[in-house]
Amino acid sequence: xxxxxPTPAAHEPVKRSTVRLVVAxxxxxxxxxYGVFQTLTQVTALFx
Amino acid sequence: xxxLDRERTIAPPGFNRWLxxxxxxxVHLCIGQAYATSVYKTALxxxxxxxxxxxxxxxxxxxxxxxxxxxxxxxxxxxNGPRKAMFTSAMFWAGGFLIGALGIFSHQLWLVYLGYGVxxxxxxxxGYISPVSTLIKWFPDRxxxxxxxxIMGFGGGAxxxxxxxxxxxxxxxxxxxxxxxxxxGDAVGKLFLTLAAVYLAYMLFGAFTVRVPADGWxxxxxxxxxxxxxxxxxxxxxxxxxxxxxxxxxxxxxVLFCNVTAGIGILEQAAPMIQDFFRQSDGKSxxxxxxxxxxxxLLSIGNMAGRFTWSATSDVTGRxxxxxxxxxxxxxxxxxxxxxxxxxxxxxxxLAFVIISFYGGGFATVPAYLRDLFGTYQVGAIHGRLxxxxxxxxVAGPLIVNGILDAQGKxxxxxxxxxxxxxxxxxxxxxIGFIANLLVKxxxxxFHERRPEAARNVHGGRK
Numbered sequence: 001x002x003x004x005x006p007t008p009a010a011h012e013p014v015k016r017s018t019v020r021l022v023v024a025x026x027x028x029x030x031x032x033x034y035g036v037f038q039t040l041t042q043v044t045a046l047f048x
Numbered sequence: 049x050x051x052l053d054r055e056r057t058i059a060p061p062g063f064n065r066w067l068x069x070x071x072x073x074x075v076h077l078c079i080g081q082a083y084a085t086s087v088y089k090t091a092l093x094x095x096x097x098x099x100x101x102x103x104x105x106x107x108x109x110x111x112x113x114x115x116x117x118x119x120x121x122x123x124x125x126x127x128n129g130p131r132k133a134m135f136t137s138a139m140f141w142a143g144g145f146l147i148g149a150l151g152i153f154s155h156q157l158w159l160v161y162l163g164y165g166v167x168x169x170x171x172x173x174x175g176y177i178s179p180v181s182t183l184i185k186w187f188p189d190r191x192x193x194x195x196x197x198x199i200m201g202f203g204g205g206a207x208x209x210x211x212x213x214x215x216x217x218x219x220x221x222x223x224x225x226x227x228x229x230x231x232x233g234d235a236v237g238k239l240f241l242t243l244a245a246v247y248l249a250y251m252l253f254g255a256f257t258v259r260v261p262a263d264g265w266x267x268x269x270x271x272x273x274x275x276x277x278x279x280x281x282x283x284x285x286x287x288x289x290x291x292x293x294x295x296x297x298x299x300x301x302x303v304l305f306c307n308v309t310a311g312i313g314i315l316e317q318a319a320p321m322i323q324d325f326f327r328q329s330d331g332k333s334x335x336x337x338x339x340x341x342x343x344x345x346l347l348s349i350g351n352m353a354g355r356f357t358w359s360a361t362s363d364v365t366g367r368x369x370x371x372x373x374x375x376x377x378x379x380x381x382x383x384x385x386x387x388x389x390x391x392x393x394x395x396x397x398x399l400a401f402v403i404i405s406f407y408g409g410g411f412a413t414v415p416a417y418l419r420d421l422f423g424t425y426q427v428g429a430i431h432g433r434l435x436x437x438x439x440x441x442x443v444a445g446p447l448i449v450n451g452i453l454d455a456q457g458k459x460x461x462x463x464x465x466x467x468x469x470x471x472x473x474x475x476x477x478x479x480i481g482f483i484a485n486l487l488v489k490x491x492x493x494x495f496h497e498r499r500p501e502a503a504r505n506v507h508g509g510r511k
Contacts, residue, residue, distance in 0.1 A: 017064050024070035024257055027250075028077060028201070035207030036352075039345040046342035046397065 052255075054129030059259035065186045065267065067257055072179030072198035074254030075134050078247040079141060079175040080205015082110055087213040088236045095233030096157045103157075106165050108442075113169025115439030118177050122432025123288055125174060130182040130258045137175030138251035144168025145244035152237035164240075175251070176202065176435070180415045181428030185261050188424075189270045191416040192367070196359025199412040203352035213239055278420070280368055280488070284496040285425030292433055296421050296491050299484045304414055305437040305444075306481030307374055310382065310474040311407025312445030314400055315351075317453070318344045322400075324462040325390045331461070335393070343397060347404045354405025359412035367417040371485045374406040374413075379478040386471035390464035411438075421491055448473055 050056060059065075085107045092103045125133040147163025150156075179198050187194035218224040220235035266272070272283060291297045314321065319340040323333040335343075362370040381399050389396045414434065419427050449470045453459075456466035 017062070021064055021067055024067055027253065028070045028073040031077060031208045032073075032201075032204045035204055035209075035211065036349065038211040039207050039349055042345040043342045043349070045338045046346060 052128075052132040052135050054127075054132070054260060057129055057131045057259050058262050059265075061262075063259055065261075068179070068183060068186050068259065069194065069197045071130075071134075071254040071257035072183055073201040073204075074250050074257070075137060075175045075178060076198050076201030077205045077208060078250050079137070079172050080202040081209040081243065081247070082107070082114075082172055083203075083206035084209035084213060087210055088217065088231060088239065091217070091231035091233065091236050092152070092160070094230050095152065095236065096155065098157060106160055109161055109165030110169035110172060111442050112439055113166055114172040114176060115436045115442075117170040117173030118432035118435040119173075120432075121170075121174050122177055122429030123426065125177055125432065126181055126288075126426050126428040129260055130178050131255050133174055133178035134251060134255035134258060137171045137178055138248055138255060140167055140171030141175060141251065142171075142244040142248035144171055145240045145247070149237045149240035149244070152233050152240065155233075173432070173435070177428050177432045179254075179258065180431050181424065181426075182258060182260055184415060184419045184424055184427055187267070188272070189267055190360070190363050191419050192362040192413055193356075193360040195415040196356040196412040199359070199415075200352050200355040200408075202411075203348065203355050203408055207348055207352065209243075213243075216242055278366055280366070280490055281420045282423055282490060282496075284491075284493075285423035285499075286421075286430075286491055286495045287497060288426040288429035288433060290495045290497075291418075291422050291426070291430045294491050294495055296488055297430070297434070299488050300414065300417060300421070301434055301437045302484040303371055303375070303481045303488075304410060304434060305441050306477045306484070307371075307378070307407060307410035308438055308441035309445040309448070310378065310478050310481075311404060311410070312441060313449045313470060313474045314403060315347065315407070316446045317449055318347055318400075320459060320462075321467065322393075322396065324466065325396055325464045326393065327463050343400075346397065346401060350401040350404040351408040354408035355412035358405065358409030359416065362409075362413045362416060367413060367420050368485060368488060370409070370413055371417070372482065374410050375478045375482040375485060378403055378406045379475045379482065382471050382475045382478065386468045386475070421488070423497075425497060 089100070089103055092098070092106075093100055096103070121133075144163045144165075144167040147167055148160045149163075151159025151161075151163055180195055183194040183198055184191045216239050217231040217235050220238040221229075221232050223229060223232070224235075286294070319337075322340050322343045323335045323337075326334040328334065358370060358374070365373075381403050385396065385399045385403070389399060415427065415431050418430050418434065422430055452470040452473065453462065453466065456462060456469070
């Protein structure tokens with residue numbers, strides 16, 4: 001365990017990196033999920 | 049434009065490697081639009097007063113240019129890094145749409161050939177290979193998973209582009225509510241302009257997010273010695289120039305060609321094929337056009353899912369074994385489809401779904417197979433050269449299937465039996481691919497790049 005309290009500045013790069021990671025995956029994930037959803041609605045005709 | 053240089057994209061310490069897959073996906077999701085051209089095909093036929101074949105040439109030129117540009121530009125991509133490659137790809141891809149739009153607005157079909165076909169096709173080829181080498185370097189512990197994620201995007205791109213394009217065409221055409229509506233050329237032109245802007249933004253996001261790892265970087269806990277434990281996985285490097293002189297390159301070329309040709313055989317004919325398989329004696333099919341469209345959608349999902357799932361699985365099974373499954377099990381499934389596919393719709397759909405997942409898996413796993421055989425040095429360039437197998441299969445697959453089916457009868461009159469010769473031809477191709485894969489052995493030492501003696505000793509190489 002660390003004995004010194006971390007300063008807000010020490011957290012910043014990690015926090016920024018995490019936010020960037022989430023934004024990047026959301027940017028590609030949402031259109032992909034939309035495309036899969038639209039296709040699956042079409043696929044339901046196959047089992048209807 | 050120095051900001052695009054490879055040196056400027058070296059990741060700082062602490063960079064999260066999981067930012068690289070979304071950057072790669074951003075590019076592949078955009079260029080995957082190439083498989084959604086059917087959405088506006090009829091509209092272009094009407095707009096230009098051209099035949100289906102003349103409009104189909106647009107797509108054919110793009111795919112041929114994909115293979116050619118990937119083969120020719122592969123070394124350039126490896127040398128200049130992913131950012132410059134993705135940026136260039138974005139310019140060509142968006143530029144292709146802009147020139148294409150100009151062709152549509154001015155009623156010049158040749159401009160669409162030049163724009164979407166030639167210029168856009170170059171963007172396709174550079175974009176397709178741009179993230180591959182970088183992903184393999186960031187994920188030496190899971191190369192199949194990494195390339196599977198990116199190449200899955202190429203399959204997923206069409207799933208996004210189809211519904212979005214349909215919605216935009218309706219929004220841009222005031223007559224979209226009319227019965228038997230076909231989009232106007234003006235609406236397709238506006239669609240092209242919109243896609244150019246959106247794809248440019250997305251691909252630039254990918255270009256400015258991607259980073260290359262610093263020399264000697266390794267993921268925490270990764271031990272290259274474990275990788276060497278697999279017989280076919282090398283720690284040596286082979287240049288692209290030397291790779292094409294090896295037997296292994298051409299064996300993998302045959303493997304990819306056979307796998308893609310067989311998959312295209314089903315994909316090209318998917319909608320009419322399921323209807324023909326369940327055609328009754330009165331000539332009517334039990335499968336409606338709507339259900340057949342749903343089947344095509346399901347295959348698209350199988351194609352995309354197979355790219356990620358099977359490629360990631362290959363990190364555990366090894367590349368050679370997974371190709372044995374794609375080709376060997378694929379041959380068995382094709383045979384069952386030929387002789388028993390018409391007995392039940394569920395069986396037919398399940399068989400086709402697995403076969404198409406193998407087709408997608410074959411595309412996504414091949415960069416990791418090349419990494420195993422030739423090392424990471426110029427794997428992007430080698431992959432680019434290998435994609436000529438895709439171009440060749442894109443011509444051979446439909447030619448074989450359409451040629452055989454033409455000899456069996458007229459469209460709309462075919463039955464399950466009519467498909468047996470075509471499907472058994474695909475089985476033969478898969479068997480050839482299976483044998484080629486069996487013959488793949490480690491690359492001979494004489495093709496390896498030389499490296500300093502000290503480094504050679506550290507890596508336990510040839511003394």
